[in-house]
Amino acid sequence: MKFSENISCKTLLPIILFLAVVLVFNYFMWQNYQKIQENLARFGDSNFFAGEALREEGVEHLKTTGAGAGRAGGSRTDISGDEGLRLAFITSGSEAERKLLREGAEQAAGSLGVELKFYHADPGGQMTPVDYLELAALADFDGVLLEGSAGELADRIDALAGELPVVTINSDFPDSSRLSYVGLNHHQAGFQIGRYLLENIAGTGGRIVLLSSRVEGEQALSSSEQLKIFGFQEALAGSGQVELLLHKEIRPDLLNISREINEIFAGHEVVAIFSMSEEITLLLEESAVLSRRDEDFFKIGYGSRASLHEELDRLNFDALIYRDSSQVGSQAVKEMTTILSRGSINLHTRVEMELLTDDRLAGEVVLDEPGN
Amino acid sequence: MKIWYPVKFRGILQSGSRKLTKFKKSRVLQELKLLQKLKVLPGLRDLAEGQIIFLLILIMVIVFSGTASFLPFRLLQGPVGKDSGSVRAEDFQAEEIFNPAELEIFSWWTAPGEREGLEYLINSFQEEYPEIEVVNAAVEGGAGVNAKDVLKIRLLRNIPPDTFQVHAGAELKDTFIAGDYLNPLTELWQEQGWQEVFPEKLTEMVRKKGEYYSLPVTAHRSNRLWYNKEMLADYGLQPPRTPDELLSTVKALAEKDEIPLALGSRNLWPITHLFETLLAALAEPEQFEALVRGERSWGSPEVERTLEIMQELLTHVNEDHASLSWHEACELILQREAALTVMGTWARGYFAARNASLDEDYGSVVLAGENQVFLLVVDTFAMPAATENQSFTRKWLEFISRREIQGKFTEILGAAPPRSDIKSEELISGTREDHLDLLNQQNLLPSIAHGAAAREVFVNALNQELNVFLYENDISGTLEELKLLAEIYLIP
Numbered sequence: 001m002k003f004s005e006n007i008s009c010k011t012l013l014p015i016i017l018f019l020a021v022v023l024v025f026n027y028f029m030w031q032n033y034q035k036i037q038e039n040l041a042r043f044g045d046s047n048f049f050a051g052e053a054l055r056e057e058g059v060e061h062l063k064t065t066g067a068g069a070g071r072a073g074g075s076r077t078d079i080s081g082d083e084g085l086r087l088a089f090i091t092s093g094s095e096a097e098r099k100l101l102r103e104g105a106e107q108a109a110g111s112l113g114v115e116l117k118f119y120h121a122d123p124g125g126q127m128t129p130v131d132y133l134e135l136a137a138l139a140d141f142d143g144v145l146l147e148g149s150a151g152e153l154a155d156r157i158d159a160l161a162g163e164l165p166v167v168t169i170n171s172d173f174p175d176s177s178r179l180s181y182v183g184l185n186h187h188q189a190g191f192q193i194g195r196y197l198l199e200n201i202a203g204t205g206g207r208i209v210l211l212s213s214r215v216e217g218e219q220a221l222s223s224s225e226q227l228k229i230f231g232f233q234e235a236l237a238g239s240g241q242v243e244l245l246l247h248k249e250i251r252p253d254l255l256n257i258s259r260e261i262n263e264i265f266a267g268h269e270v271v272a273i274f275s276m277s278e279e280i281t282l283l284l285e286e287s288a289v290l291s292r293r294d295e296d297f298f299k300i301g302y303g304s305r306a307s308l309h310e311e312l313d314r315l316n317f318d319a320l321i322y323r324d325s326s327q328v329g330s331q332a333v334k335e336m337t338t339i340l341s342r343g344s345i346n347l348h349t350r351v352e353m354e355l356l357t358d359d360r361l362a363g364e365v366v367l368d369e370p371g372n
Numbered sequence: 373m374k375i376w377y378p379v380k381f382r383g384i385l386q387s388g389s390r391k392l393t394k395f396k397k398s399r400v401l402q403e404l405k406l407l408q409k410l411k412v413l414p415g416l417r418d419l420a421e422g423q424i425i426f427l428l429i430l431i432m433v434i435v436f437s438g439t440a441s442f443l444p445f446r447l448l449q450g451p452v453g454k455d456s457g458s459v460r461a462e463d464f465q466a467e468e469i470f471n472p473a474e475l476e477i478f479s480w481w482t483a484p485g486e487r488e489g490l491e492y493l494i495n496s497f498q499e500e501y502p503e504i505e506v507v508n509a510a511v512e513g514g515a516g517v518n519a520k521d522v523l524k525i526r527l528l529r530n531i532p533p534d535t536f537q538v539h540a541g542a543e544l545k546d547t548f549i550a551g552d553y554l555n556p557l558t559e560l561w562q563e564q565g566w567q568e569v570f571p572e573k574l575t576e577m578v579r580k581k582g583e584y585y586s587l588p589v590t591a592h593r594s595n596r597l598w599y600n601k602e603m604l605a606d607y608g609l610q611p612p613r614t615p616d617e618l619l620s621t622v623k624a625l626a627e628k629d630e631i632p633l634a635l636g637s638r639n640l641w642p643i644t645h646l647f648e649t650l651l652a653a654l655a656e657p658e659q660f661e662a663l664v665r666g667e668r669s670w671g672s673p674e675v676e677r678t679l680e681i682m683q684e685l686l687t688h689v690n691e692d693h694a695s696l697s698w699h700e701a702c703e704l705i706l707q708r709e710a711a712l713t714v715m716g717t718w719a720r721g722y723f724a725a726r727n728a729s730l731d732e733d734y735g736s737v738v739l740a741g742e743n744q745v746f747l748l749v750v751d752t753f754a755m756p757a758a759t760e761n762q763s764f765t766r767k768w769l770e771f772i773s774r775r776e777i778q779g780k781f782t783e784i785l786g787a788a789p790p791r792s793d794i795k796s797e798e799l800i801s802g803t804r805e806d807h808l809d810l811l812n813q814q815n816l817l818p819s820i821a822h823g824a825a826a827r828e829v830f831v832n833a834l835n836q837e838l839n840v841f842l843y844e845n846d847i848s849g850t851l852e853e854l855k856l857l858a859e860i861y862l863i864p
Contacts, residue, residue: 174521237550
């Protein structure tokens with residue numbers, strides 16, 4: 001029986017078409033395979049995009065280790081996976097905080113022989129923490145130290161469970177598959193502020209305004225802000241002051257904050273404002289704190305020690321609650337290294353918290369440096 | 373269409389002299405994200421080299437089966453598994469809307485012994501109420517360390533579970549009742565006559581301003597010492613019953629090159645657990661109570677003496693304590709890798725889950741000093757104010773209050789039953805010695821480490837401070853810090 005007698009053109013044509021499609025598809029795959037691998041490998045460099053731009057202009061690809069390389073390591077191509085752990089450190093805070101996080105992390109990485117790559121995400125911009133988390137998974141890091149508060153991060157962490165160990169920093173996702181959390185105990189922070197206010201404003205009867213940051217598109221407050229509210233309410237429970245709480249979620253831009261604050265003051269007698277996020281604290285100084293300098297209400301801020309020291313006049317606030325970013329960076333690297341090398345998971349590594357009230361704020365001049 | 377992706381990608385990456393603008397960065401990012409799915413690339417390349425016919429058949433099957441539009445996505449998505457024990461708030465919200473016949477039970481009972489106990493409760497409940505689908509929302513990790521944060525967030529978001537585990541005493545009253553997060557259960561208590569069933573000392577712990585807020589399901593004794601019988605017998609040692617005896621036994625074992633004391637400090641609270649057991653044994657009961665009320669200085673001699681003993685004990689613990697949890701420390705006792713460990717009666721549940729027998733594989737004594745102290749931890753279930761399925765929660769509470777259910781459940785967990793109509797002679801050996809009849813004969817003290825005596829923020833701060841002490845051994849510095857913590861967190 002001959003082949004041509006049994007297979008008609010109608011049958012053969014689709015087969016040939018499929019064959020052609022497959023061949024074309026695989027040709028392009030083969031053509032691009034090396035390119036893709038190259039780019040994946042180069043993601044390990046902190047100047048991934050900068051390098052891409054230069055290369056496109058005909059400049060040779062940068063061979064340096066990049067600004068993000070930790071003391072212990074060079075670029076990805078310089079270090080084999082067998083020699084040590086490779087961790088991605090994704091930050092999303094202010095410049096000043098990032099600097100301290102990085103210094104703390106590099107100190108720990110240097111002593112532990114861990115290679116660190118730093119990436120700075122912009123939660124509302126082009127490269128969000130979620131983007132970097134996904135890219136870190138592609139680049140085959142051993143683990144990711146992740147700072148970010150977007151709700152969708154929890155889903156991404158879960159999706160990467162078993163593939164990419166994640167330690168959260170500063171803001172936690174306790175119901176996700178993250179392995180550990182390094183940062184402030186926000187429940188405690190809220191409680192301490194609540195107690196401080198209770199001692200100072202008991203019986204005054206005005207509204208206590210809690211300000212939290214609301215990023216466009218976010219479904220809910222970050223866990224760190226929620227836990228602070230929880231602690232704050234707990235401290236005030238039984239005092240009759242809980243009913244006086246006024247919680248406002250504010251988009252963190254100066255115009256918006258100024259408008260919101262004006263509306264609040266127009267409608268209520270305000271005895272205290274507690275900003276629960278660092279960016280709101282910084283913007284608050286430029287809006288309510290400055291424009292209402294002569295009005296008698298308590299102003300309380302929260303943030304990293306580095307940012308608050310560098311970017312605001314501490315004496316404009318009655319109390320500030322700090323976290324030590326250098327310690328967070330260092331602890332985060334140690335925590336991840338312990339997890340990866342010993343299989344030991346410490347669910348929470350709390351870092352030190354400090355409540356500075358007006359008398360101490362006036363006296364405090366020197367900013368603690370990492371390692372001190 | 374995915375099939376054109378490589379061409380597009382190539383175009384973007386090899387676009388001549390154009391600068392990589394922000395827009396392009398975004399596109400490159402999008403393409404790179406898709407690379408995750410293109411991890412199949414090497415396989416496809418191999419196919420191109422030698423197995424085109426196979427691929428052809430595969431494509432034909434896909435096309436003609438009509439699944440081409442979504443099958444690849446399914447294949448490429450990979451397993452996106454959710455932790456079987458954990459339910460996220462958002463997920464739950466969606467589930468609740470579509471399945472109103474659910475009862476979500478939130479707890480941190482995930483360790484061996486606890487897990488079996490919870491399963492017993494749920495399975496028994498399901499047999500009686502098959503129409504109600506029980507969602508076990510136990511959150512793993514750290515004896516409630518994670519669970520409590522998840523719970524707080526869900527309560528604030530008004531998407532609580534239908535019922536949740538909470539320690540009776542300060543944790544229940546100062547945090548959850550004070551914050552108005554709970555529905556009072558007074559009506560149910562009265563309907564069921566629970567005031568007559570539970571001892572007054574327990575009901576006090578779940579009552580505030582005349583209203584009842586939760587239902588006790590276990591009564592654990594926190595101050596117990598567990599030991600490897602064979603090891604102590606080999607060295608002719610008696611199980612220690614006081615802090616001083618503990619110290620001398622530990623030193624004797626250390627001289628024999630054994631690991632005297634097992635500790636699992638991974639989640640910090642076991643250090644506080646050890647601290648409070650020693651403190652309760654060394655302090656007068658009135659002193660202990662005054663300390664936890666913030667009415668006595670934490671720089672007092674009994675606190676200092678406790679730290680002195682701890683300092684010596686901690687030099688004789690297993691080196692890997694920071695990587696072990698409480699039950700892994702108990703395992704060291706079973707494996708004869710350490711001689712002693714200080715833990716609550718939930719350790720009995722763990723040993724039972726490991727098929728170990730009291731007086732054969734392990735022994736246990738109360739570590740209480742001369743004052744016959746009973747450090748009490750009571751697990752209860754409460755009903756959040758915002759819960760929608762109140763009738764289901766009431767059914768659950770009624771069910772788990774039953775005599776036969778509490779008898780069996782507490783036996784699995786190693787606890788004493790909180791119901792006073794379950795007599796000590798009905799209990800198994802070991803548990804009998806912790807029967808609540810002893811409450812009237814011994815000095816009942818609330819546990820600090822487990823939330824009965826002080827609010828969670830104090831316990832967390834104490835955990836951290838004692839963890840620092842574990843590494844720095846600075847008694848005077850720790851005393852100063854403890855005084856400060858008491859001022860911040862224990863003032864009424």
